[in-house]
Amino acid sequence: MAQNEIDDLIAEFNKADKNGVDKVIEEFSSEEIPMKEKVEEPIKDDILEAGLDEAQEKLTGVRFEEKEHKVIDKLDEINKESEDKVNKLFEKLETINEELDNTEQLIQNIKPYLEKHKEFMEFFVEHFPKTAVKNNYEYFKNIISMVDDMESRITTIRDNTFEAMDILQFQDITRQKIERVMSVIRALHEYLNNWFSSSYDSMPRARVAHTIIDEDKKEKVDQEVEDIIKQMQEKGEIQ
Amino acid sequence: MKVITIDDSSTMRRIIKNTLKRIGYGDEILEAGDGKEALEVLENNEVDLIITDWNMPVMDGLTFVKTIRANSKYDDTPIIMVTTEAAKEDIITALKAGVNNYIVKPFTPDVLKEKIETVLGKKD
Numbered sequence: 001m002a003q004n005e006i007d008d009l010i011a012e013f014n015k016a017d018k019n020g021v022d023k024v025i026e027e028f029s030s031e032e033i034p035m036k037e038k039v040e041e042p043i044k045d046d047i048l049e050a051g052l053d054e055a056q057e058k059l060t061g062v063r064f065e066e067k068e069h070k071v072i073d074k075l076d077e078i079n080k081e082s083e084d085k086v087n088k089l090f091e092k093l094e095t096i097n098e099e100l101d102n103t104e105q106l107i108q109n110i111k112p113y114l115e116k117h118k119e120f121m122e123f124f125v126e127h128f129p130k131t132a133v134k135n136n137y138e139y140f141k142n143i144i145s146m147v148d149d150m151e152s153r154i155t156t157i158r159d160n161t162f163e164a165m166d167i168l169q170f171q172d173i174t175r176q177k178i179e180r181v182m183s184v185i186r187a188l189h190e191y192l193n194n195w196f197s198s199s200y201d202s203m204p205r206a207r208v209a210h211t212i213i214d215e216d217k218k219e220k221v222d223q224e225v226e227d228i229i230k231q232m233q234e235k236g237e238i239q
Numbered sequence: 240m241k242v243i244t245i246d247d248s249s250t251m252r253r254i255i256k257n258t259l260k261r262i263g264y265g266d267e268i269l270e271a272g273d274g275k276e277a278l279e280v281l282e283n284n285e286v287d288l289i290i291t292d293w294n295m296p297v298m299d300g301l302t303f304v305k306t307i308r309a310n311s312k313y314d315d316t317p318i319i320m321v322t323t324e325a326a327k328e329d330i331i332t333a334l335k336a337g338v339n340n341y342i343v344k345p346f347t348p349d350v351l352k353e354k355i356e357t358v359l360g361k362k363d
Binding site: 083086087090094162165166167168169170171172173175176179204205206207208209210211212213215218221222224225228229232237238239 | 246247248249250251253254257258261293294295296297299322323324325326327329330331334335339340341342343344345346347348350
């Protein structure tokens with residue numbers, strides 16, 4: 001639901017004639033409930049054995065801890081936890097990249113020796129073509145080719161870790177989506193007299209994102225940004 | 240080159256920092272979690288580029304940009320805003336406040352590189 005729709009809904013709610021509602025509540029409160037109905041309600045033995053708290057749990061469904069009711073605090077915790085985990089994931093990816101750098105460096109250190117050995121073997125093959133050195137030379141060329149292949153695989157793994165790092169931007173975008181939900185809850189909170197009570201008022205908060213675009217529209221939006229900058233530059237509104 | 244990245248998300252700061260290193264702008268990267276913290280960092284540091292988010296607690300990116308631009312010391316410091324805000328009016332507001340270029344999240348390293356090159360080119 002867009003923010004303007006929420007605002008409209010809240011305005012509608014405020015405009016509504018609450019006298020009618022109050023009247024219904026009053027009638028409901030004053031209505032006499034026959035005692036017979038209450039007394040004759042069967043009480044199951046297992047509920048009595050389980051004790052009052054558990055009985056309440058069985059009758060009304062899941063019994064939440066007090067903290068669980070504080071939806072905004074809970075969502076804040078979720079955001080915080082997700083940010084922590086993503087940072088840990090990022091650290092792991094950075095460690096993988098460091099190890100890749102080290103491995104690549106080792107290969108770079110080995111390569112000059114391999115090249116020297118190759119030259120040495122080429123010299124033998126050239127001067128003693130009929131000896132077993134030729135076969136060994138072929139094996140050796142394969143080893144060099146495998147080392148090249150290892151280098152290429154390191155590049156592929158590194159590119160993939162970089163791509164994974166870029167994808168982790170989802171955490172910030174998801175966090176802002178949750179912040180938007182929180183802003184709706186906060187608006188409702190004001191109208192529902194602490195039904196969703198929390199300590200949110202004491203925390204400084206970021207302005208809620210108005211627009212979070214879908215990934216499939218990203219290219220179009222990027223082009224729009226470029227067009228706006230260009231237009232404003234042409235008009236001399238910005239440098 | 241000295242860059243400051245301002246974002247209330249530590250993940251985003253990390254991503255931007257990492258991307259800057261990959262694209263060759265990672266000599267020295269300063270960080271701040273909101274506009275106010277950034278102003279404090281800038282009191283003791285001169286930077287060549289500012290990369291800021293918009294939606295942040297305490298002091299948002301737009302207020303930060305306006306504050307910076309009100310100080311002649313930062314007239315020529317390029318500012319790139321990296322944010323989820325993609326509405327046309329928001330982009331125009333940011334540009335009018337003094338942002339030199341604008342990136343909508345999520346971004347790719349290529350886009351960040353291109354925008355940095357653009358704003359630095361203007362500086363020269």
